[in-house]
Amino acid sequence: MLGRALLRRCPRCGEGGLFRRWFSMVESCPRCGLRFEREEGAFLGSLSLNYAVTGLALIALLVVWMVVWYPDLDARVATIGALAVLAVVPAVFYPFSKTLWAAIDLLLHRMDPQDAGTAWGGDPRD
Secondary structure (H helix, E strand, O other), X not given: XXXXXXXXXXXXXXXXOOEEEXXXXXXXXXXXXXEOOOOOOOHHHHXXXXXXXXXXXXHHHHHHHHHHHOOOOOHHHHHHHHHHHHHHHXXXXXXXXXXXXXXXXXXXXXXXXXXXXXXXOOOOOO
């Protein structure tokens, strides 16, 4: 599931085409009907995941700079580089965080029979 999610595919069935544009994801998988935000606030997991990856990228950049250029690190270069990381990484990782969080959510909360109507497109009474 996680591998399919890292390829921006449905974590359940592997279907692609989940994004209309880079920042616009479909509500459910066109093949299996899996809803990606099954409840209100479900996007907070992907938001947290995106923040974590951005933070790790920033820390890695700063550690590399400290190792390579210590003690002659130019503060202006470090600030501009850090701001670039803080602007680029969340934008680039956004769709991956959405599909990755959908996979994590599916792993943590397997579908219950009452989810059938909302997550699979079928009647929950079936």
